[in-house]
Amino acid sequence: MYVQYLFWCIAVITTTKYTCMVITVGLNILRTGGNWLKSPRPYHPFTGDIKMKILVSDPLSEEGLAMLQKHFDVDVITGLSESELSAKIVNYDALVIRSGTQVTRKVIESTSNLKIIGRAGVGIDNVDVEAATEKGIIVTNAPEGNMLSAAEHTIAMMMSLARNIPQANASMKAGKWERKNFMGVEVNGKVLGVIGLGRIGTEVARRAQGLNMTIMGYDPYISKEKAQELGIKLATVKEIAENADFITVHTPLTKETRNILDTEEFNVMKKTARVINCARGGIISEEALAEALKSGRITGAALDVFINEPPKDSPLLECDNLIMTPHLGASTEEAQVNVAITIAEEVTSVLNGGTAKNAINIPSVKPEVMRVLAPYINLAETMADVCAQLLGTSYERVEISYYGEIAEKDIRPVTVAALKGMLQNALGSSVNYVNAPALAKSRKIEVIESKSETSGERPSEIQIKLNNNGESVSVTGTMIGDEARITGIDGERVDIIPSGYMIVAKHINRPNVIGPCCMVLGKNNINISGMQVGRAAIGGVTIMTLNVDSEVSPAILEEMRGVDGILTAKLVKL
Ligand SMILES: NC(=O)C1=CN([C@@H]2O[C@H](COP(=O)(O)OP(=O)(O)OC[C@H]3O[C@@H](n4cnc5c(N)ncnc54)[C@H](O)[C@@H]3O)[C@@H](O)[C@H]2O)C=CC1
Ligand SMILES: O=C(O)C(=O)COP(=O)(O)O
Secondary structure, X not given: OHHHHHHXXXXXXXXXXXXXXXXXXXXXXXXXXXXXXXXXOOEOOOOOXXXXXXXXXXXXXXXXXXXXXXXXXXXXOOOOOHHHHHHHHHHOOEEEEOOOOOEOHHHHHOOOOOOEEEEOOOOOOOEOXXXXXXXXXXXXXXXXXXXXXXXXXXXXXXXXXHHOHHHHHHHHHOOOOOXXXXXXXXXXXXXXXXXXXXXXXXHHHHXXXXXXXXXXEEOOOOOHHHHHHHOOEEOOHHHHHHHOOEEEEOOOOOOOOOXXXXXXXXXXXXXXXXXXXXXXXXXXXXXXXXXXXXXXXOOEEEEOOOOOOOOOOOHHHHOOOEEEOOOOOOOOHHHHHHHHHHHHHHHHHHHOOOOOOOEOOOOOOOXXXXXXXXXXXXXXXXXXXXXXXXXXXXXXXXXXXXXXHHHHOOOHHHHHHHHHXXXXXXXXXXXXXXXXXXXXXXXXXEEEEEEEOOOOOOOOEEEEEEEEOOEEEEEEEEEEOOEEEEEEEOOEEEEEOOOOEEEEEEEEOOOOOHXXXXXXXXXXXXXXXXXXXXXXXXXXXXXXXXXXXXXXXXXXXXXXXXXXXXXXXXXXXX
């Protein structure tokens, strides 16, 4: 009896479960128009939600992986070649890398869903940021998580150079006891030249000051006051080369910094000089360095980074007075947890429709500023969209003016949003917040941004003006509470809530114009949900805006334009 009852219960539960599954699968197919079945992505069997996919192509700490795995489908596949990565990347929404993955244009062009490339570390020289920007992919990094580790590694390299620790260790392991071969120097009282006084450079300088060293620094982008505050004497690269006992580089690798220490600089260095590169391979010319080390022009060098990693057939490998580590600057437990957590947060935020705090190719502002800007971002995008639809042609110049309180803020994201709104009519969904400025530039659209903060009582207002060949349209807008309002078109005061379908018609302010216009809509069964008429002197030109509940065909618009007194009638769709 009990056994029968048990079987009956199991049968009911199983049948209910499968019935539910069949219903949810059916609903999901209906909801997604069949795409759900075709999707190559994993899905939740009951909710039908497609999980976003993340490819992690370099080693990432467990802490970061666990955060990503909570919300996404994560694959960790390291050691991929360019063509393997290009083939794999197609269905992924995010790519997480360190310095081991080369994200080339070919890789980026192979993507179709990728929204973000997260670099769990500082250097993004292994990412073709331009290609990513063109494709609208956010590139973000973790600029602070590994800086102390990189600074400590630099100090470790300096002390190893001063006391020949790696060479002495190797000698002992070879069974020798060579005390006189490894005579060292003190760093106390010596001069350290630091090229690049950013996050890591200043941390190195601070630590070296603790060792009683004098710091000379070169960084064209920091002020004298800042250097003074840090206790660093600013100097040229040549002065550093001539005077420093130890020289360390902490810049990114750019056109300007490539070979910043070359034969010319080695030729003026002290014979006892020792140089260190824990930043990027190529900042110090490897060829010139190998020559200076072999010829005894300088005493020693320590490299953590190389032009090719690992370096193959490099003359450097033959230099006994060179210490090398295999790009270990950020390889500490602490740094790896820090950068992985930062990148997991960035990726999670972007894939959930949020922002990336450290985005390289999109303006990022502090969260508290973002809270103030957010409504204006939407407003500017909508206004620029309206403006572009009203102009109806291409445009050669856009003027974006900010008035009142908003003008005191960092309005870069608002301008980007305006550019996106302006371009999306022509370019559709291929334009986004990342690539809008680059697309405007490539289409040779001049962007003029201006701010007037001195407007006293004036509330925050934005004006967007598009110009083409002497023709122009301007739209002014503001926020009233939480509501976006268009407050002016071509200098006429209006008060429109921008949404749905709107007809904007210029007309002569006299009787028997507005009525016949509304008749045209009425007889075509188009409901008017809102209406605004500008105030101009009788007989003057003014603007009428009509919010309508449905699409208005070109033929109906043409009929409106035929009404006596109507000068233009344009449909705006939002
Ligand atoms: N070996 C490793 O594992 C690690 C290496 N790094 C590398 O260290 C380097 C520095 O990183 P951070 O300090 O975080 O960067 P940062 O951006 O904070 O500082 C870079 C500094 O270089 C300066 N600079 C730029 N162009 C210059 C030029 N032509 N001459 C002199 N200075 C110039 C900038 O003004 C800035 O102050 C980067 O190349 C980064 O990739 C970072 C972390 C770990
Ligand atoms: O953060 C950087 O720039 C680094 O060079 C660290 O590289 P890694 O993440 O250890 O491959």
